[in-house]
Amino acid sequence: MTPKGLSMKASRRQVLQGMGAAGLAAAAGTLGSTQRASAQDVTLRWWSPQSSPAQLAAYKTQIAAFEAANPGIKVLFEPTSDEGYAPQLAAAFASGELPQVITHLPSFAVQTYYAQGLVEPFDDVIQAIGTDKYYAGANDVYKAADGKYVGTGIGNTAADMLWLRRDLMEKAGIGDAPRTWDELRSACQKMQGNGVYGAPLPYGLNSMTSLIFIGFIHRAGGSVFSPDLDVAIDSQATYDALEFYKSMQELCPPGATGYSWGESLTAFVSGATATGIYAGRVLANVNAQNPGIADQVTCVTYPTMSSDIPAWTFNDFPSVFIPAGAQHKDEAKKLAAYLFQPPGYIEQLHAAPGHVLPVLKTIAEDPAYQNNEIIQKYPEEIDLMAASAAAGHNLGYETPEHQSNAKAGEIIASNALAEMVQRVVLSGEDAKAVVGDTAKRLEELMNS
Amino acid sequence: MSFSAVARKNTDTLDRRYAILGTVLIAPTVLIFCSVILYPLVSAIYLSMFSIYTPTLEGGWVGLDNYTSLLASGRFWNALGNTLVWTVGTLVLQIVCGVAVALLLNQSIVFRSLARSLILFPYFLSTVVAVLVWRWLFNDLYGILNHMMLWAGIVDMPVNWLGAMPNAMISIIVVGAWKYFPFVVIAVLARLQTIPDPLYEAARIDGAGPIARFFDVTLPQLREVLTVIILLRAIWDFKEFDLIWLMTGGGPINSTQTLPLVVYQEAFGLNQMGMASAYAVTMMIVMLAFMLIYLRQTRQKESI
Numbered sequence: 001m002t003p004k005g006l007s008m009k010a011s012r013r014q015v016l017q018g019m020g021a022a023g024l025a026a027a028a029g030t031l032g033s034t035q036r037a038s039a040q041d042v043t044l045r046w047w048s049p050q051s052s053p054a055q056l057a058a059y060k061t062q063i064a065a066f067e068a069a070n071p072g073i074k075v076l077f078e079p080t081s082d083e084g085y086a087p088q089l090a091a092a093f094a095s096g097e098l099p100q101v102i103t104h105l106p107s108f109a110v111q112t113y114y115a116q117g118l119v120e121p122f123d124d125v126i127q128a129i130g131t132d133k134y135y136a137g138a139n140d141v142y143k144a145a146d147g148k149y150v151g152t153g154i155g156n157t158a159a160d161m162l163w164l165r166r167d168l169m170e171k172a173g174i175g176d177a178p179r180t181w182d183e184l185r186s187a188c189q190k191m192q193g194n195g196v197y198g199a200p201l202p203y204g205l206n207s208m209t210s211l212i213f214i215g216f217i218h219r220a221g222g223s224v225f226s227p228d229l230d231v232a233i234d235s236q237a238t239y240d241a242l243e244f245y246k247s248m249q250e251l252c253p254p255g256a257t258g259y260s261w262g263e264s265l266t267a268f269v270s271g272a273t274a275t276g277i278y279a280g281r282v283l284a285n286v287n288a289q290n291p292g293i294a295d296q297v298t299c300v301t302y303p304t305m306s307s308d309i310p311a312w313t314f315n316d317f318p319s320v321f322i323p324a325g326a327q328h329k330d331e332a333k334k335l336a337a338y339l340f341q342p343p344g345y346i347e348q349l350h351a352a353p354g355h356v357l358p359v360l361k362t363i364a365e366d367p368a369y370q371n372n373e374i375i376q377k378y379p380e381e382i383d384l385m386a387a388s389a390a391a392g393h394n395l396g397y398e399t400p401e402h403q404s405n406a407k408a409g410e411i412i413a414s415n416a417l418a419e420m421v422q423r424v425v426l427s428g429e430d431a432k433a434v435v436g437d438t439a440k441r442l443e444e445l446m447n448s
Numbered sequence: 449m450s451f452s453a454v455a456r457k458n459t460d461t462l463d464r465r466y467a468i469l470g471t472v473l474i475a476p477t478v479l480i481f482c483s484v485i486l487y488p489l490v491s492a493i494y495l496s497m498f499s500i501y502t503p504t505l506e507g508g509w510v511g512l513d514n515y516t517s518l519l520a521s522g523r524f525w526n527a528l529g530n531t532l533v534w535t536v537g538t539l540v541l542q543i544v545c546g547v548a549v550a551l552l553l554n555q556s557i558v559f560r561s562l563a564r565s566l567i568l569f570p571y572f573l574s575t576v577v578a579v580l581v582w583r584w585l586f587n588d589l590y591g592i593l594n595h596m597m598l599w600a601g602i603v604d605m606p607v608n609w610l611g612a613m614p615n616a617m618i619s620i621i622v623v624g625a626w627k628y629f630p631f632v633v634i635a636v637l638a639r640l641q642t643i644p645d646p647l648y649e650a651a652r653i654d655g656a657g658p659i660a661r662f663f664d665v666t667l668p669q670l671r672e673v674l675t676v677i678i679l680l681r682a683i684w685d686f687k688e689f690d691l692i693w694l695m696t697g698g699g700p701i702n703s704t705q706t707l708p709l710v711v712y713q714e715a716f717g718l719n720q721m722g723m724a725s726a727y728a729v730t731m732m733i734v735m736l737a738f739m740l741i742y743l744r745q746t747r748q749k750e751s752i
Contacts, residue, residue, distance in 0.1 A: 090715070090716045091502075093502070093503030093504065094504075206697055254612075255589065255608055255611055257700055258610045258700070270589070410717070413718060414718055415713075426701060448720070
C-alpha cells in the first residue's frame with residue numbers, strides 16, 4: 001500500500017468532504033429560501049368534506065377573490081369526506097400538521113375537539129362576520145360550556161327530509177304526504193313495484209345509519225341521552241323505532257343493508273325508490289341527472305310515530321372552525337370571516353342550492369341569493385327545509401334542553417347505534433338485549 | 449523493532465481501519481433499520497401500555513390493562529376469527545387460481561405474451577379503483593351481476609352481495625383473490641420455466657399422465673417457491689385493510705371486521721391510540737406465531 005493507496009484515500013476523503021460541503025450548502029440554501037418564502041407568503045390550508053364539482057368551483061372563486069384582496073396569502077383547498085374526516089383530523093391533530101380553516105363538519109365534532117382544547121375560540125370571527133346578520137339563535141349550537149363560541153355555521157342542512165314523487169303518489173292513489181309511520185309504510189307499500197322500491201333507508205354499518213336512526217328515536221318521542229347526558233336509549237321509544245325500522249326493510253332495496261349517504265341519495269334520484277331521505281342536494285341532482293322526475297319531486301319533514309309527536313329534523317349544522325394548533329391564526333380568521341361575504345358566499349350556497357342553507361338572514365333576503373333556478377323552482381321545499389333546519393338538532397344537541405354532548409363524535413364513529421340497528425333488523429336479535437348492550441356501550445364511551 | 453513486528457503493527461492498523469470502515473459503511477443500514485423498523489416496533493409496544501387520546505397524544509400509563517381488556521372482549525376474538533377466515537379463504541383461492549393460470553401461461557398458447565401482460569392488470573390496479581369497479585358490479589340496483597342473474601332466471605330478487613352474510617365475506621374473498629393472484633402467477637411462472645424438461649420426459653417414459661406429472665414433477669419443483677409465496681401473501685393478506693374497509697366497512701354487524709379495521713377504528717374513530725397499538729402488537733404476535741409454526745412444519749416436511 002503505497003502512495004497510490006494513500007492518494008486514493010485522500011481522494012475519497014476529499015470527495016466525501018466535498019459532498020458534505022455541497023450537502024450543507026444545499027441545505028443552507030434550501031433553508032434560506034424557505035425562510036425567505038415564509039417571510040413573504042402565508043399558505044392557508046382549507047379542509048371540507050363538501051366538495052362537489054360546483055362547490056369546488058365556488059370555493060375556487062372565493063379563494064381567488066380572497067388572495068387578490070390579501071396579497072401574500074395563498075389558500076389551498078383540500079377535500080375530505082363525511083366518513084373520513086374524523087380519522088384525517090385525528091392524524092392531523094396528533095402530527096401537528098393542521099389545516100388553518102375547516103368547514104362543513106358537524107357542530108358536535110367541533111364541540112368534541114373544543115372540549116379537548118384543540119379548537120380556537122371563534123367569538124372574534126363571529127363579531128367580524130356581524131352578529132346582527134345571523135338568524136336569532138343560529139350560533140347557540142356552537143356555544144361551549146365556558147360561554148365561548150367554538151365555531152359558527154357556514155350553513156344549515158335539513159339532512160333527513162322525506163322526499164316524495166307526486167306522480168307515484170297519484171298513481172298509487174295517495175292524496176296527502178304521510179305524516180305518521182303507519183301512513184308512510186302504507187304509502188311505500190302502495191308505491192313499491194315494477195322495479196321501484198318504497199324507501200332507501202340506510203342499514204349499513206356506518207355513520208349515516210347512526211345519525212338517521214337517532215331521528216327515529218326522537219320521532220318516537222325518545223332520546224339517546226337525557227338533558228343531563230345520562231344514557232336514556234333503553235326506552236320504549238327506541239323499541240318502537242327499531243320495530244318500525246325493521247318493518248321498513250322489506251320496502252328498501254336489498255343493498256340498503258350497506259347504504260350510506262351516496263347510495264341512499266342515488267337510489268331516490270335515479271328513480272329506484274319512491275321516497276327518499278336526504279337533504280336538499282336531491283333537488284340539484286334530480287334536475288341534473290334525472291330531469292324527467294324533476295317536476296314531480298317534493299319534500300316534507302320525516303313522519304313521526306304518531307301525529308302528537310312533533311317533527312325532529314337532523315341538522316348536522318355544517319360549521320367553520322379553526323384548530324388551536326394551526327399556524328397563521330390571524331390570517332385564518334380573516335379567511336373564515338371572508339367566506340361569509342357576498343357574492344362569494346352566495347355562489348357557495350348556489351353550488352348546492354337547498355342543501356346548504358344560509359345562516360345569515362341578510363343573505364337569505366338578498367335578491368342575488370334568490371336569483372337561482374333551483375331556489376326559484378322549489379320555493380316551498382326550500383322554505384320548509386330552511387325552517388326545519390333552523391329548528392334542527394343532532395346528537396350533540398338533541399333538544400334545546402340538552403347539554404352539549406362532547407362525546408357525540410366518538411359515539412357516531414364507534415358505530416354503536418348502527419350496530420344496534422343491524423343486530424335487531426338484520427340478525428333478528430332480541431331488541432331488549434341489544435338495546436341493553438348498546439346502553440352499556442354508550443356508558444363506556446361517555447366515560448372513556 | 450524487527451521487520452515482523454513492524455509488519456504485524458501495520459497489519460493491526462490496517463485491520464482496525466478496515467473494521468472502522470466496515471462499521472461506517474454498515475452504519476447507514478443499521479440506522480435506517482432502527483428508524484423504520486425498530487423504532488416503530490418499540491414505539492407501538494410502548495404506546496400500547498398507555499391510554500392515549502389520539503388527537504392530543506396525551507394520556508396515562510395503564511400497563512397491561514389494554515391487553516387484558518382486549519383479550520376479554522368478544523370484539524378481538526370476533527375480528528381474529530374474521531381475519532383468519534379472510535386470510536385462509538383468499539390465500540387458498542389465490543394459490544389455486546395463480547398456479548392454474550401459471551400452468552396455462554406456461555403452455556404454447558396463442559397470444560401468450562399478451563395474456564402474460566394482461567394477467568398482471570388486477571395487481572397493478574389501485575385498490576380504490578378496483579373496489580369502486582367491484583362495488584358497481586355488486587350493486588343491487590344497477591350491478592351487472594344481479595342483472596345477469598335476474599335475466600338468466602337464477603334469482604327472483606337482486607342478491608345482496610355486500611350487506612348480508614355469508615355473501616359479504618365470500619365477496620371480499622373473491623375480490624381479494626382476483627386482485628392478488630397475479631403475484632402468484634408471476635412467481636410460479638418464473639419457477640415453471642426453470643424446471644428441466646428431462647424430468648417431464650422421464651415421467652412420460654414411465655407412463656405418467658398429465659395429472660401424475662403435475663403432482664409428481666411440477667408440484668415438488670414448486671414447493672420452495674410456494675413456501676415463500678404463501679408466507680408473503682399470508683402476511684400481506686392478514687394485515688389487509690383498504691380492500692375490506694372500502695368493500696364492506698367491516699359490516700354487516702362486524703361480520704367482515706378484521707383486526708386491521710379494528711386498529712383503525714380504535715386509533716382514529718374512537719381516538720384510543722393506546723388500545724389501537726395493543727391490537728396492532730397482538731396482531732403482530734399472532735402473525736409471528738402462525739409464521740413460525742408454518743415455517744417449522746415446512747422445514748420438517750422438507751427434511752423428510
